[in-house]
Amino acid sequence: MASYSGGMRQRIGIAQALLNNPKFLLLDEPSVGLDPDERVNLKNLITKAAQEATVIYSTHIVSDIEALAGSIIIMKQGRILAAGAVNQLTEPVEGLIWKMNVDYSGLATLQDKYICSSSNRSSDGIEVRVLSSTPPSAWAEPVYPTLEDVYLYLIHQDEIKGESPA
Incomplete structure (x- = not known):
């Protein structure tokens, strides 16, 4: 072996x-x-x-x-943060995920100010998903959260910029 x-x-x-x-x-x-x-x-x-x-x-x-x-448990340091099906876990994070395109210098600035769940190359620069209770810019559009967004929200919820979620 x-x-x-x-x-x-x-x-x-x-x-x-x-x-x-x-x-x-x-x-x-x-x-x-x-x-x-x-x-x-x-x-x-x-x-x-x-x-x-x-x-x-x-x-x-x-x-x-x-x-x-079918059922997911998200843990941090041996503590259960959330449990349920994907749709149950994403529901509380709806309205907190924003998508926008930036250039490389804009990406660094965004990552300094916000929790970014992903950044992928696109034809317009870099598509970034941002966790924030308010739009991070005028051209940010709300998107449906993924399980990765939920995980990052749960791990970093004390660091999410903007007003606290309702």
Whole structure:
């Protein structure tokens, strides 16, 4: 086993966990070290296993949770911050997420002033998602929160700029 890559060892561990069709499956960071194709295969395996077993999936990869989980628990330092389905978790954060395009210098300024949940290149510069109880600029538009937005809100809610949410 020591001569195998991390991804190969991870796949072997997943295969071992699925042997004998367990009724309870505890997976801790199972997609670490897997390439995109193997991550898709893993999601398919877990979806199938979840039809007949209770699956607890611990990870920091939010897209995996959004794709797989019916019920989610968000924790910080061993404390439960929130629990529920994705739509239940996103509801309190609605109206606090804004999307806007900035250039590179604008991104640094924005990140100094606000919690930014993501920044992605776009044809107009960089598309940024900002957590704020008020619009961070005149051209910011409200967007529906993702689970990643919820996580960052819960972890950083004391740092969110603007008026406190109602």
